[in-house]
Amino acid sequence: xxxxxxxxxxxxxxxxxxxxxxxxxxxxxxxxxxxxxxxxxxxxxxxxxxxxxxxxxxxxxxxxxxxxxxxxxxxxxxxxxxxxxxxxxxxxxxxxxxxxxxxxxxxxxxxxxxxxxxxxxxxxxxxxxxxxx
Ligand code: CO
Numbered sequence: 634x635x636x637x638x639x640x641x642x643x644x645x646x647x648x649x650x651x652x653x654x655x656x657x658x659x660x661x662x663x664x665x666x667x668x669x670x671x672x673x674x675x676x677x678x679x680x681x682x683x684x685x686x687x688x689x690x691x692x693x694x695x696x697x698x699x700x701x702x703x704x705x706x707x708x709x710x711x712x713x714x715x716x717x718x719x720x721x722x723x724x725x726x727x728x729x730x731x732x733x734x735x736x737x738x739x740x741x742x743x744x745x746x747x748x749x750x751x752x753x754x755x756x757x758x759x760x761x762x763x764x765x766x
Contacts (some may be wrong), residue, residue, distance in 0.1 A: 674692055675690050676692075732752075735750040
């Protein structure tokens with residue numbers, strides 16, 4: 634499957650408002666979109682960078698994946714998302730290649746978004762996200 638572009642780079646931050654402020658001091662972003670995914674214990678801000686985005690992620694619960702990441706590794710790059718034409722097919726294809734895929738079917742989010750993650754053990758140390766946007 635052909636990758637279409639870098640969709641976004643996810644960065645784990647402790648304080649979302651402070652992180653947005655700091656990134657806004659660096660760049661004049663055209664669009665900053667904020668959402669909360671309560672099921673995953675995370676608040677997200679998407680900062681548009683041309684065709685790609687920076688995804689700032691901060692925890693809303695102590696037990697979510699981002700809270701755990703911050704505890705173990707501190708702030709920093711959390712994942713790399715590649716836009717693919719078909720997330721379901723990308724999962725199947727990665728599984729056929731023997732990769733450790735963390736989602737057997739796409740996770741569905743707001744606005745018809747679909748995502749699936751590949752374990753860093755299969756990608757030389759980077760949590761990789763297949764994403765349809
Ligand atoms: Co992401």
